[in-house]
Amino acid sequence: MGADVAKPNCWGADQLPQKIGKRDILARNYNSAGQDSFFLTTMGLPPADSVDNIVPADLNIPDNYVQHTLKTQKSRGPVTLNNLFSELNYLNCVILLVTPLLGLIGAFYTPLQLKTALFAIFYYYLTGLGITAGYHRLWAHRSYNASLPLQYFLCFLGAGAVEGSIKWWSRGHRAHHRYTDTDLDPYNAHKGFFYSHMGWMLIKPRRRPGVADVSDLSKNPVIKFQHRWYLPLILIMGFGVPTVIPWLLWGDAKGGYVYAGVLRLCFVHHSTFCVNSLAHWLGESPFDDKHTPRDHVITALATIGEGYHNFHHQFPMDYRNAIKWYQYDPTKWFIWSMQKLGLASHLKTFPDNEVRKGQLTMELKKLRQTQEKLAWPSDSNDLPVVSWESYQEQAKKRPLVLISGFIHDVATFINEHPGGAHLIVKFIGKDATTAFFGGVYDHSNAAHNLLAMKRVGVLHGGMPHGLDEKGVPPSQRLKIARYTELSSPYASSAAYSDGEGILG
Ligand SMILES: [Zn+2]
Ligand SMILES: [Zn+2]
Numbered sequence: 001m002g003a004d005v006a007k008p009n010c011w012g013a014d015q016l017p018q019k020i021g022k023r024d025i026l027a028r029n030y031n032s033a034g035q036d037s038f039f040l041t042t043m044g045l046p047p048a049d050s051v052d053n054i055v056p057a058d059l060n061i062p063d064n065y066v067q068h069t070l071k072t073q074k075s076r077g078p079v080t081l082n083n084l085f086s087e088l089n090y091l092n093c094v095i096l097l098v099t100p101l102l103g104l105i106g107a108f109y110t111p112l113q114l115k116t117a118l119f120a121i122f123y124y125y126l127t128g129l130g131i132t133a134g135y136h137r138l139w140a141h142r143s144y145n146a147s148l149p150l151q152y153f154l155c156f157l158g159a160g161a162v163e164g165s166i167k168w169w170s171r172g173h174r175a176h177h178r179y180t181d182t183d184l185d186p187y188n189a190h191k192g193f194f195y196s197h198m199g200w201m202l203i204k205p206r207r208r209p210g211v212a213d214v215s216d217l218s219k220n221p222v223i224k225f226q227h228r229w230y231l232p233l234i235l236i237m238g239f240g241v242p243t244v245i246p247w248l249l250w251g252d253a254k255g256g257y258v259y260a261g262v263l264r265l266c267f268v269h270h271s272t273f274c275v276n277s278l279a280h281w282l283g284e285s286p287f288d289d290k291h292t293p294r295d296h297v298i299t300a301l302a303t304i305g306e307g308y309h310n311f312h313h314q315f316p317m318d319y320r321n322a323i324k325w326y327q328y329d330p331t332k333w334f335i336w337s338m339q340k341l342g343l344a345s346h347l348k349t350f351p352d353n354e355v356r357k358g359q360l361t362m363e364l365k366k367l368r369q370t371q372e373k374l375a376w377p378s379d380s381n382d383l384p385v386v387s388w389e390s391y392q393e394q395a396k397k398r399p400l401v402l403i404s405g406f407i408h409d410v411a412t413f414i415n416e417h418p419g420g421a422h423l424i425v426k427f428i429g430k431d432a433t434t435a436f437f438g439g440v441y442d443h444s445n446a447a448h449n450l451l452a453m454k455r456v457g458v459l460h461g462g463m464p465h466g467l468d469e470k471g472v473p474p475s476q477r478l479k480i481a482r483y484t485e486l487s488s489p490y491a492s493s494a495a496y497s498d499g500e501g502i503l504g
Helices: 025-030 065-072 090-109 114-140 148-159 166-178 193-202 221-228 230-250 253-273 297-302 309-314 330-340 352-373 388-395 421-425 445-452
Strands: 400-403 406-409 455-459
Touching (some): 090 193, 090 253, 114 253, 148 221, 148 230, 166 221, 221 230, 309 352, 388 400, 388 455
Antiparallel strands (some): 406 455
16 A cells, blocks of 8 residues: 555644654644544555654644643543534444454354464464554663564564554554643543543544654654555454464364454453553552552553553653563563564663662652551640749649650559559659669660650750650651651750740
């Protein structure tokens, strides 16, 4: 299929070759397309002479692009029962809804042979890798370099997954990463599981995806080849090859067509669609929780290793999705094997030190939540400052004990004291600091933590030095503080009330 048969509107505006100075790039960016159907974008090529001077689609992007576009760009209204039929993308509906139906009907009339079943699973993995190792990690993210034979291999396999051309797919995916969870993300997860899974393809796009540059892909001969021959390629790789191989090798053409062709295609579709739906919905956020992507082994199992999506959105140019050796990421294993065979190189990995910072931040966030759920002692800034005389006076009315400059009301604890009530009674109205810290008994951390909860005042001039950890209960010597909270609450207090003080 050559350029001469391409329909004029088969190309999205952002897929047109862009010449410097040819026209206003800024205006074009605002109008850059993505309204294209799943399929039609992939036919035809730009005239050969216009490919050389391609410039990035976002070369002159304004600083306020996202807010400006979201505010001013028209979007199609909501899909309702009244406008449903005019809003459907019929080609995608046929591909995504009629294909599984035909597969199920075919399966009803076609016995499944073991060899055909095994071949269908094998072909599922191969065509799935065309998307995950090819479309996704190689072309959309440039996470490694592939030799020409490997590129053609992945380009053929990717065509067998029938998910649009490399260029169309990568353009949408780059917008997904760049504008995650906004309306400029073509499969915005905030629009619901079904929408991000496949709903976005069944209806006309509600607005153009945000601008994303694919000028690097426009220059790639393998991608140009796939664009030119996309329709024959999907027929050959999607249905021809999986029919012919079982036919020639064990005489099961019909089974090959139904199971390794049609039904395998449905599995590849929904497997890879899960990256946009399930991977933004199920699991944990061990690296960052700003957006919806999540890590989960079930998603990984369903998507040939693309389930560590929280990691992937943080470090999209890393050729791995799973960073631990035991996590399920066959796409990573495939790319690594290709490197060992000399077919891939420059496998990119994000610096481990920075990956671990993300993990640490998320762990600290969780610990901070635990910290906030606990009750903590009052610190010297919150307590009344009491003179020695006032302390003596008030200790006659209730059991007050001075330790490390803090006055504690131990009324509820005297009879609970493991060492016996007499040891506490003996120190009422006195300074028990030395006795508490080893003079009589070197109290446990738990005892010190509990003691701090009984603070009712601070002795004027009696606070230990701010760096003396005796004044800080062990549970507060290491704590999680936001950067705005870093001034020490235990620095010696300048607060002074009236010398008399009021004990609560
Ligand atoms: Zn995602
Ligand atoms: Zn990605």
